[in-house]
Amino acid sequence: MDAKDFVSIRVSTLRGDLKIEFDTYVKVAGKHILYLRKGDSFEGSRLKRLKEKKLRKMYIKAEEESDYRKYMAQNIEMAYSNTPERPIKTRAQIIQGVQQAAAEDIMEDPESQAFYYVAKExxxxxxxxxxxxxxxxxxxxxxxxxxxxxSHHGVTVATIATGLATQLGLSEQIPMNLLVMGCLIHDIEHQHAPAPFTKKITDMTTEETALYELHPYNGASRVKDLGFYDPSVINIILQHEEFIDGSGFPKGALEQDLDPLSLLASTANSYDRLVSFYGMAPKEALKTLLIENMGLHPLTHLQSLQNVLKENGILT
Ligand SMILES: [Fe+2]
Ligand SMILES: [Fe+2]
Known part of the structure; x- marks a missing residue:
């Protein structure tokens, strides 16, 4: 079969226990190799191995694309309907994977209005x-x-920011869909001008720091004139690295100058950077925000973050 007979799919959409109705392939040295056959599912160790390989895309035969679409639709429908036989963990994995794929779609192709609306919904x-x-x-x-x-970081930041907004009693006052949407793609610039974002700023070279500190501004510039990005989403991209004492970037803005949605995104982002990129345990990350990084985020946010983590059994 020719390369043109295959279409790519995102690995993160293959979560959950549903059997697949199509063969999946990986591309090795330009060749498509069968990975998982029809009738199998992507549970457990198989998915873990794929993730460890940092594989984001797989392939299916073009003629089976409609079977893949059907599988996705069915998976999403089941994930969002609260049926007792479906464990919440499986549902969460599917929902996380779908949103991660939606974030990847926009970050790779920011000019697609269709991708934007799918992710917003x-x-x-x-x-x-x-x-x-x-x-x-x-x-x-x-x-x-x-x-x-x-993109996974985007979904995590969105999840934490939603938890914070709910805990702070803001969920009726702010557009929660835009909070989630902005958080999903806040680091869009890393897709285009890869900065070493997993390093601590203190470990970056001067050039790396310069590039890194531009990512919010360049990310916002990339999308702001396209016409269909909501202003709050653009603000989150632009302001998610700002701190309330003016020590953040790109502008060094103060709390009163920041969009309340960006403030929530900034707190959630600081926390998840420590956990996902620096490998800290939740307790250690919270302690860092409360003590070493004191004054960078509103105290009410940090108290709410502590409550969210405690209530969800993440902090014992
Ligand atoms: Fe960032
Ligand atoms: Fe981030």
Whole structure:
């Protein structure tokens, strides 16, 4: 078979226990090699191995694309319907994977209005899932970001920011779908101008720091004139590295100058950077934010973060 007979699919959409109705392939040295056959599922160790390989895309035969679409639709429908036979952990894995794929779609192709609207609709659903289902947040955060993926980080930041907004009683006052949406793609620039984002700033070279400190501004510039990005989403991209004392970047803005949605994104982002990129345990990460990084984020946010982590069994 020729390369043109295959289409790529995102690995993160293959979560859950549903059997696949199509063969999946990996590409090795330009050749498509059969990886998992029809009738199997991507549970457990198989998925873990794929993640460890940092494989983001797989392939299916073009003629089986409609079977893949059907599988995805069925998976999503089951994930969002609260049926007792389906464990919340499996549902959370599917929802996380779908939103991660939606974030990857936009970050790779920011000019696609269709991708933007799909992700926005998904963002609304993700916010509702977290607000309405008791174990949703805990289950979403229990999925480790093994390959330090920027899209997985986006979903995690969105999840934590939603938890914070709910804890702070803000969920009726702010557009939760836009909070989620902005968080999903806040680091869009890393997709285009790869900065060493998993390093601590103090370990970066001067050139690396310069590039890194440009990512919010360049990310926002990349999308702001396209016409369909919501202003709050652009603000989150631009301001997610700002701190309330003016020591952040790119502008060194103060708390009163920042969009409240960006403030939530910034707190959630600081926390998940410590956990997903620096490998800290939740307790250690929270302690770092409360003590070493004191004054960078609103104290009410940090107290709420502590409550969210405690209530969800992440901090014991
Ligand atoms: Fe960032
Ligand atoms: Fe980030």
């Amino acid at each position: 998904g963002s609304q659903k993700l916010a509702q899932f977290i607000e309405n289902e008791k174990k949703a947040l805990e289950s979403l955060l229990s999925i480790p970001n093994q390959d330090q993926s920027i």
